[in-house]
Amino acid sequence: MQMIIGCVASYDEKRLFLEKVPEAIEAMKASLVYLPHSRNAEVIKTYYGIMDGLILSGGIEDIMPKWYREEPCHKLGPVDELRDYFEFALLEAAFDTDLPVLGICRGLQIINVAAGGTLHQDLPFQRQGTIIDHTGDWDKYESGLCGPNVHLVQIAAGTILGTLMTDPNLEVNSYHHQAVKDLAPGFRISALAEDGVIEAIESERHSFIVGVQWHAELLWNWQQAIFREFVARAKERRRRRTTIQFSM
Secondary structure, eight states: EEEEEEEOSOOOOOHHOOOOHHHHHTTTTTTEEEOOOOHHHHHHHHHHOOOOOEEOOEEEEOOOGGGGGGOOOOOOOOOHHHHHHHHHHHHHHHHHOOOOEETHHHHHHHHHHHOOOOOEEEEEEEEHSSSSSOOOOHHHHHHTTTTEOOOOOOTTHHHHHHHHHOEEEEEEEESOEEEEEEETEEEEEEEEEESOOOEEESSSSSSSEEESSSOGGGTTOOOOOHHHHEEEHEEEEEEEOOOOOOOO
């Protein structure tokens, strides 16, 4: 039976169908299933039970600052409390059972918050003086009016990413206005931008819970090692799957 990778994504159709996550996962001989957002504990338990790994993809929604005990900044964008809740429930179970998780862009941010970290609600406003344009213009890029917004990141040696990337200086795309502020306990930084913005994190306690701030799915032909390792860890996890009990 082929491995199943669950994926939580934005409900915005334009982004959902342009994402290349399925292409990357299917190239690794696994199947991707998009998971509708839910608060129903039994539904979430069912979803969780079929997964060998979880991808938390990007999206247009900001993460609600109440989750990390802050008041909303006036630069906060649209939010989706249901998506936040759903992802927190999945992550709680993943933390408990060592389910492999790959967070992409917003996915990195929700991992950090779920584990006890905080975010810059708006990077240009709250971290002024940065030398890099992290937000870019997705609409213009998508319409072919400009090239991708890119910058370099430095991959940390001795991390999962450090073992996967052949060059510690990696060029990545950049389309985000929120970013990690305080790193969650039990996590380490695995990539930094030249201006010090955290670009990748990974759990120190789990086999594979990794978040990258860039859209790795758009670069998967050049970053296949990330998806290959994620799917390999999912395959390992299938062999030691445990029963999950939700307390919601």
